[in-house]
Amino acid sequence: MTPLLFSLPKDHALFTPLCKGLPAIEGGLEFRRFPDGESYLRVCSDIEPGQPVIILADLSRPDARFLPLYFLCDTLKELGAGQVGLLAPYLCYMRQDTRFHPGEAVTSRSFAHLLSHRFDWLLTVDPHLHRYHALSDIYTIPATTVHATPLLVDWLRARSEPLLLVGPDAESEQWVSALAQASGHPFVVGSKQRRGDRDVHIRLPDLSGYHRHIAIMVDDVISSGQTLLRCARALTDAGIERIEAAAIHGLFADRIEDQLQNAGVQRLITTNSVSHPSNGLDLTPLLLEPLRQLARLADNRPPTPDNQAGADI
Ligand code: R5P
Numbered sequence: 001m002t003p004l005l006f007s008l009p010k011d012h013a014l015f016t017p018l019c020k021g022l023p024a025i026e027g028g029l030e031f032r033r034f035p036d037g038e039s040y041l042r043v044c045s046d047i048e049p050g051q052p053v054i055i056l057a058d059l060s061r062p063d064a065r066f067l068p069l070y071f072l073c074d075t076l077k078e079l080g081a082g083q084v085g086l087l088a089p090y091l092c093y094m095r096q097d098t099r100f101h102p103g104e105a106v107t108s109r110s111f112a113h114l115l116s117h118r119f120d121w122l123l124t125v126d127p128h129l130h131r132y133h134a135l136s137d138i139y140t141i142p143a144t145t146v147h148a149t150p151l152l153v154d155w156l157r158a159r160s161e162p163l164l165l166v167g168p169d170a171e172s173e174q175w176v177s178a179l180a181q182a183s184g185h186p187f188v189v190g191s192k193q194r195r196g197d198r199d200v201h202i203r204l205p206d207l208s209g210y211h212r213h214i215a216i217m218v219d220d221v222i223s224s225g226q227t228l229l230r231c232a233r234a235l236t237d238a239g240i241e242r243i244e245a246a247a248i249h250g251l252f253a254d255r256i257e258d259q260l261q262n263a264g265v266q267r268l269i270t271t272n273s274v275s276h277p278s279n280g281l282d283l284t285p286l287l288l289e290p291l292r293q294l295a296r297l298a299d300n301r302p303p304t305p306d307n308q309a310g311a312d313i
Helices: 015-021 062-078 107-116 149-157 170-183 226-237 257-262 284-294
Strands: 004-008 029-033 039-043 053-057 084-088 121-125 143-146 163-167 187-189 191-196 199-203 214-222 242-250 265-271 279-281
Touching: 004 015, 004 029, 004 062, 015 284, 039 062, 053 062, 062 084, 062 107, 084 284, 121 284, 143 284, 149 170, 149 242, 149 279, 163 170, 170 187, 170 214, 199 226, 214 226, 226 242, 226 257, 257 265
Parallel strands: 004 053, 053 084, 084 121, 121 143, 163 187, 163 214, 214 242, 242 265, 265 279
Antiparallel strands: 029 039, 191 199
């Protein structure tokens, strides 16, 4: 049975290419807010009994987006949908993965609990796994990860200039070292101290051998943007003249693009996991096959061990 694909919000950059590529039927949705802020939601598509449904959700700025997503999933099931899967290219609430201070909420765990009780499966791109080994540490539904690394590797390999990949902090080492190995460019990793949400300090190792290189800062998430901003300033202080930045998920919570440019960042590239003018890396080709498997387009067999919880694709 052809799956239905819904998008929240309606204009996610991946919606049309995924509908065409799978193929899936575009799900119609009416959504608005009542004057008091409550959500109104109506499914405008006919749903065949047992029809598989995929919801593509932008989970940047998640608090306002989560309830409509929850309501949509419930409504689809009430209307007769079969499995309802969540495609969240950016998976939010992954960074609070421990109780850093007494009494703090470990929101990654609570959020995983909420999604696992509502959806039948989850597909995401490079979730921030630092203290967790895999999504199956906290998600109890089949949760599949796609890696955006091949897109970044192709982008880096297409460059003929001498490049230096720069991971701003220890948490970025996993991305930057894999990229360096696959693309053949050298890399360094800085050390970061975050004293507050926007109070970030970065120290870089000795860069005296790299003054002729283009430094490409690589990170998984740009949230406030302070990590990249401070890293760019540290690169400039170290005498690096050409700086670029590449990230998988560009949330740009603080609209920091101009400040990055003023700090010497000449180019910024992100995937289209979250829609933004810097989207230069298209995730569509990486998502199609796992989505087909998860929505069981090919056949109706139960999920294979390969796409069980925590599997990597
Ligand atoms: C954390 O370690 C992540 O890998 C990113 O470096 C971090 O989330 C970026 O946050 P921000 O843009 O707010 O500095």
